[in-house]
Amino acid sequence: MDQSIVIVGDWGGSRLRLWLRQGKSVIHRRDGPGVTALTDSPEKTFLDLVGDWREAGPDYAILCGMVGSRMGWTEAPYAPCPATTGQIAARAVRIEAAGLPVRIVPGLSCVNPLGGPDVMRGEETQILGALSLDAALRSGRHLLVLPGTHNKWAVVEDGQITTFLTAPIGETFALLKAHSTLGAGGGSLAEGSAAGFARGLTRIAEQGAGRLTHLMFETRARQLLEAMTPADAMGFLSGLLIGADVAAARDWFGPMEAVTVIGDGPLAALYVQALAATGVTASAVDGDAAVLAGLSMITRHQDASS
């Protein structure tokens, strides 16, 4: 039975999560800054955080996410789609930090379903993890969604990631909430209300995603004319953006029975609700579980081939 000790991590733009694993068990977890918030070099930040974990004698560390971008530790060029776990593992970049081998998982590039170029970093590892956790996803054609700043829809076919499509839903919402006049009528940063969200979903379903920007202005007009509360307004805006994203995905993916949502927290729950509103069953996979399973899959492939 494998009892090897490995440090695994998801180092994204806004946060770093590191785990110390022995075999299949997680012994410790530590959090650190994302690559856009570093005050030291990536190497020093990493080594400071790892600290006494070195005493456990880890064989190596493996990291996915923005750490492999130009703004990260070292660039791990995108692997093209379609991509299997083996192909992604084979393209990991190997470096070293104070004697500890470090492997950096590449991101993925593709021609997306709209015929445009697209990129991801970190989500590929979560998708591989979902395949590892759920055998049903490893055969046939499936749609997965990874809610976030740059929301990703991914298609897997017989265990390969064949294509994906990004929409900056979380980023657009955050900008409008923080800086736009749509939030006027109250300076509250309160989370959007459930009632507002449901109303936003209904409006976009009635009018179609092609009218998104025009419906967005209702967020302001309803506050001015109908005394809509700031919490309802922010829920409404969130419902419009997520509803439009889901409608567009249904449009290009075609009929679907089920979608796998990878993530956790309120945002993943909103996607489950938006999918349900269009008659699609969504099953959720925990984001941390997916990234851990994905990093295990990649290391197994690497160890088998090295």
Add this chain to the structure above:
Amino acid sequence: MDQSIVIVGDWGGSRLRLWLRQGKSVIHRRDGPGVTALTDSPEKTFLDLVGDWREAGPDYAILCGMVGSRMGWTEAPYAPCPATTGQIAARAVRIEAAGLPVRIVPGLSCVNPLGGPDVMRGEETQILGALSLDAALRSGRHLLVLPGTHNKWAVVEDGQITTFLTAPIGETFALLKAHSTLGAGGGSLAEGSAAGFARGLTRIAEQGAGRLTHLMFETRARQLLEAMTPADAMGFLSGLLIGADVAAARDWFGPMEAVTVIGDGPLAALYVQALAATGVTASAVDGDAAVLAGLSMITRHQDASS
């Protein structure tokens, strides 16, 4: 012949433009801060700017725009659509500043073509001005567009403003340009390129406005994978947003032969180009000329009825 002296002004959120008129001639023009950038009270700001114009003996001042909102000088409640020049004139609020009568034009509210509430302040005066300047607009059904932070599409039928629809196109573009990762790959604030704009129009026409948010991410992916320049990227993003706005307007307004664009500068030119790309002839009316003509129309109605 009317040789009365009047101070007229368009006092919006971001700027104040004041003109001293004698009959139909503009004698002087002065600029000041918008209502969101005031350091003094609206009354003091106004009187300081008017200054020596008082010596010419103006009968009164008339102002349109955000000056009539809750955040302005005094609230002039929205007039409901459909609205004629006479109905708007009748709802002007009358106040006084150091002995000078001041009239504040109300904004308009409506149920917009998507069945939602909508509002405008200032654009109603420009629309009335366009009707005054172009007799052909005073009979039949016409579509007008007023490009800006909150872009307005307005329907006029036999001289009445019957409905309108707002989309926060300029605001969304400015937020994405200033704060989002879509602008990454270069910190340039350069205006978008013409080539990028044309490419954005083509992409949204191919894919449909319902895929706007997904196409937005191409702005980033093309910079990362295809070395798209920042200027092309910002033009591309602008083409997507304006193209989606135009497509949605065509969708609800129905077949149209011509559209009147009220405004000036690069943004109005981009709308003319986007409309031409969908086979619609656009004629442009200068924004300053429209607001001056609109304020004349309103004062004539007021003076006739008072």
